[in-house]
Each structure stands twice: as structure tokens, then as C-alpha cells.
Amino acid sequence: MRISFLLHNAYGIGGTIRTTFNLAQVLAERHDVEIVSVFRHREKPMMGAPAGVTMRELVDLRRSSPDFAGDHPDHRRPAKVFPRGDGRHKQYSRLTDTRIAEHLRSLDADVVVGTRPGLNVHIARQTRRGPVRVAQEHLTLDGHGYRLRRELGYRYGLLDAITTVTEADARAYRTRLKLPGVRIESVPNSVPRPSVPPSDGSGTFVVAAGRLTGVKRYDLLVKAFSKVVAARPDWRLRIYGSGDATGNERDALTALVEERQLKDHVFLMGNAHPLEPEWVKGSIAAVTSSKESFGMTIVEAMRCGLPVVSTDCPHGPREIIEDGVDGRLVPTGDVDAIADALLELICDDELRLRSGAAALAASERFDPVRIAARHEALFTELVEQARTRGSRTALRDAAYRLRGTVYGSVYALRYLAAAVLRRAGRKG
Incomplete structure (x- = not known):
């Protein structure tokens, strides 16, 4: 073809x-x-x-x-x-x-x-x-x-x-x-097979990755990590990614880290390309978005052998993660639930390793081939x-083209009428 x-x-x-x-x-x-x-x-x-x-x-x-x-x-x-x-x-x-x-x-x-x-x-x-x-x-x-x-x-x-x-x-x-x-x-x-060996689950890092935008809700992750640090101060959180040109989200997260006194535990790492070598330094991945169209970072982390703690947001995480097997799904926006799921994997080495192995195996279904x-x-x-x-498809196409023409004409008339009203308002 x-x-x-x-x-x-x-x-x-x-x-x-x-x-x-x-x-x-x-x-x-x-x-x-x-x-x-x-x-x-x-x-x-x-x-x-x-x-x-x-x-x-x-x-x-x-x-x-x-x-x-x-x-x-x-x-x-x-x-x-x-x-x-x-x-x-x-x-x-x-x-x-x-x-x-x-x-x-x-x-x-x-x-x-x-x-x-x-x-x-x-x-x-x-x-x-x-x-x-x-x-x-x-x-x-x-x-x-x-x-x-x-x-x-x-x-x-x-x-x-x-x-x-x-x-x-x-x-x-x-x-x-x-x-x-x-x-x-x-x-x-x-998501292709990583070019590096998978994580061995022994690192003391939680890793998150994605653009620093409000929808990713990294503020929830930082707040949840306060609870993690209180129980396990040996663990660290690394967040990879950059925001928009204003840098507002990064500034807000930096302020939150300082407010929570987490400067020695939470790190905004900026962009990393490729990201695979950074995933495998960690032992758990975290996704706290309020919505996801799919969840590429979830699959990328799983392909590197990391179990993923993710909010159960629309639409992708539930179709990728099997809760309790290769990761954890928690209610969207629930700081305590995020912290508890992270601590469950942090405090149980055997569970974390088993979940990471399951994530690695499950992620094969996303191989490009x-x-x-x-x-x-x-x-x-x-x-x-x-x-x-034959003609049935041709007739269907003709009908939809006519429908589209009518839609375009109606929209053009509405746009013209709105412009006339705006101009009349200015003159009034």
C-alpha cells in the first residue's frame, strides 16, 4: 500500500x-x-x-x-x-x-x-x-x-x-x-522498546514526566509527597518537563516546594531527551493529571519496568493500568490517596518489584510492531x-458534501450578521 x-x-x-x-x-x-x-x-x-x-x-x-x-x-x-x-x-x-x-x-x-x-x-x-x-x-x-x-x-x-x-x-x-x-x-x-535495561526497582526515586501545565496537577503530587517524606525521608521525587513561555506553572511549583520545605526531596528537572535513562533510575512513576487523552508517559514508564500510580482520570489510565497488578489507580484530585498508593509500593519491596515486572510484561502490547x-x-x-x-458511497459522499455546504453557508450568514451587529453597536 x-x-x-x-x-x-x-x-x-x-x-x-x-x-x-x-x-x-x-x-x-x-x-x-x-x-x-x-x-x-x-x-x-x-x-x-x-x-x-x-x-x-x-x-x-x-x-x-x-x-x-x-x-x-x-x-x-x-x-x-x-x-x-x-x-x-x-x-x-x-x-x-x-x-x-x-x-x-x-x-x-x-x-x-x-x-x-x-x-x-x-x-x-x-x-x-x-x-x-x-x-x-x-x-x-x-x-x-x-x-x-x-x-x-x-x-x-x-x-x-x-x-x-x-x-x-x-x-x-x-x-x-x-x-x-x-x-x-x-x-x-x-511506545518502542527502551534502549536501556529496565529499572531494577532498587532506586529511591519516584519519577513524573510531562509538560508543566495545570492539567497535570503536579501540585497534588508535591503535596502528596509531603506525606511520603514524613514516613520515608530517604525517597525523592523527580519531575521532568518544561512549561509554557510564561513559566508560571514552574514558578508556582517551586514556591509550593519551598512552602512544604521539600527542597531536598522534590526536584524540577527540566526537559530530558531521551527520557528512558531517567525513568530507569526510578522505581515508581506517578501521574496525577485531571484528564489524559491517552497517557503516553504511563506506557513509557511501564516499558522501563516501573509500576505507575495514576489518577483514574478520563480517558486513558484505566485502559492501560490494571489496578493492583502493574500499578495503582486512585481517585482524581485525592492527595491522600496518591500518597497512600505511593507509600504502599515504597514500603513493600517485594510488591514493588512484582508490580514493576508486571508493568514491563503488560507494556509489550503497546510495541510499535x-x-x-x-x-x-x-x-x-x-x-x-x-x-x-459503488454508487452507494458516492451518494453518501454527495449527501454529506451538501450537508457541509449548508452548514458553511449558515455559519457564514451568522458570522456576517454578528459583524453587522457589532458595527452597529459601535456606531450607536
Whole structure:
């Protein structure tokens, strides 16, 4: 098969980039695979180009490129196809609308795969007839605003399949978006086998990793560790990751560590790449998020032989951790429950080692070869169906295109009416 992935920016850092690279590299061992990046801002991918995969860009933002200065008149005009409800909308323009459309209308592939809602809308609306159209959801339907969910309901009917990273999110798509004829499957993200030996469970470190943002609730973890230190002062907590440009979350955590007098026990380590050597220095991993679309760090820690104490938040942890076997699930937001679960593993060496071994074994199901096989089976089935489908699919597509046109017209009229009212208000 010829498989083409469409990414926002393959030259940055992020979970969607990492999991797409993992999948593409394995598929490239048996198929012709390319990754098309809408944007390119540096010479080489930060996360390393996947072996055997062709890479190209649609808008080149490097200084040597004509696109760099943004002189093209369409560069400053807001995108019309890329939905406003997608958080990346301000980075898109009429120029990206045109470049993406040209790419999709000339695409020579059996399968085209989008990796974020805005790009999935492009694929639904602009891909020529022939390629199978697959939308990957790397976040969650509930995590999107009403405006975006509404547009997805109108546009996604033109797709052949949607894949989510959890079964809970797949159920949300099946029940809340009425998309007859669209296959909806859950396929988790993949994590490769670490390049270092697994943790031996003897270290006295709890490790957490992820961006320093409010949703990760590292404040709860620091508070819980106060209770841990009171019982086991020989243990330490390392938190890896950086925050946004403001640094507000890091400052707040630093202040909390000082307030709790934990400067000798809790350390904000910043970024580490690769992270595997840092995971294996620890003996327990901790995740205290209020929500997760999947939980890549949970799998990464388990692949390094660490049992994970995690909040039982939507959507991913419950589908990864078997409570009491390879980790612990605790109520979201419960500081005491987090501390008690950590202490249970800290104070029982045999339990900690047994749980770590179970985590290592269970994490094999997320190996890229196994995950790629599931995608490959889905793509193969959809391509075979596409070769035999006839007027019924054509009629379905025509109906959804008409529905989308009506939606776009109604939205445009509402936008125009709101602009007129705002102008009238200013004049009044």
C-alpha cells in the first residue's frame, strides 16, 4: 500500500509527532510511506526522521525559503477550510488552504491519514476520490469545544474511518456523532522498546514526566509527597518537563516546594531527551493529571519496568493500568490517596518489584510492531472495500458534501450578521 500521513509540523516535539513517526517507520518496512508536514521550520526533525519514510513539507518557513517572509498575499488571510474551532487555526491561512488542497487533490496514495481535527477536515473535504480517508484523534472528542465538535459532525461523514487512542473516546464518537458508514475504532499509541535495561526497582526515586501545565496537577503530587517524606525521608521525587513561555506553572511549583520545605526531596528537572535513562533510575512513576487523552508517559514508564500510580482520570489510565497488578489507580484530585498508593509500593519491596515486572510484561502490547499491525489490518480492509464500493458511497459522499455546504453557508450568514451587529453597536 501507499500510505500518506498529514502532520501539522513534523519538525517540532510532541506526542502526536512521536507516535506518528513510530507507526510510519514500522509500516515502511512493508509499504510505501510518506509523512507530509504542513509546516517546516528547521532543517531536520527534532525527534529524528523515521527510517524508510519519505518526508516533505507544504509551507517552508526556513530563512532560505520564499515562504519565510510571508510575502504571499494569502499568508495574511485567515484560513477558510481549516476550522476555527481547532486551536491551531491562527497558524493557518488561505495559503495553507491552497497548499493542502493541491496536495490532497493530486495525492497518489491508497490511504491518507490525518493527525489532528483541522487536518482531518481538510482530508474529508478536499481529498480526491480514490484514497481511503482516515482521521486519527490524538486528543478526545470531549476535549474539543462545541464549535469544533459541531463542525466535525458535519464534515466527518465524508471519512472512511476514525481511530481514537482509547475505547472510551471511540464510544463517544459512536454515540455522539451520527456518522453512518464511517468505521470508528480504538487503537492505542505505541511506545518502542527502551534502549536501556529496565529499572531494577532498587532506586529511591519516584519519577513524573510531562509538560508543566495545570492539567497535570503536579501540585497534588508535591503535596502528596509531603506525606511520603514524613514516613520515608530517604525517597525523592523527580519531575521532568518544561512549561509554557510564561513559566508560571514552574514558578508556582517551586514556591509550593519551598512552602512544604521539600527542597531536598522534590526536584524540577527540566526537559530530558531521551527520557528512558531517567525513568530507569526510578522505581515508581506517578501521574496525577485531571484528564489524559491517552497517557503516553504511563506506557513509557511501564516499558522501563516501573509500576505507575495514576489518577483514574478520563480517558486513558484505566485502559492501560490494571489496578493492583502493574500499578495503582486512585481517585482524581485525592492527595491522600496518591500518597497512600505511593507509600504502599515504597514500603513493600517485594510488591514493588512484582508490580514493576508486571508493568514491563503488560507494556509489550503497546510495541510499535503490534500497534502497526492493527493499523495495517484496518487500512487493508478499507482499501479492499474501496475497490468494490459503488454508487452507494458516492451518494453518501454527495449527501454529506451538501450537508457541509449548508452548514458553511449558515455559519457564514451568522458570522456576517454578528459583524453587522457589532458595527452597529459601535456606531450607536
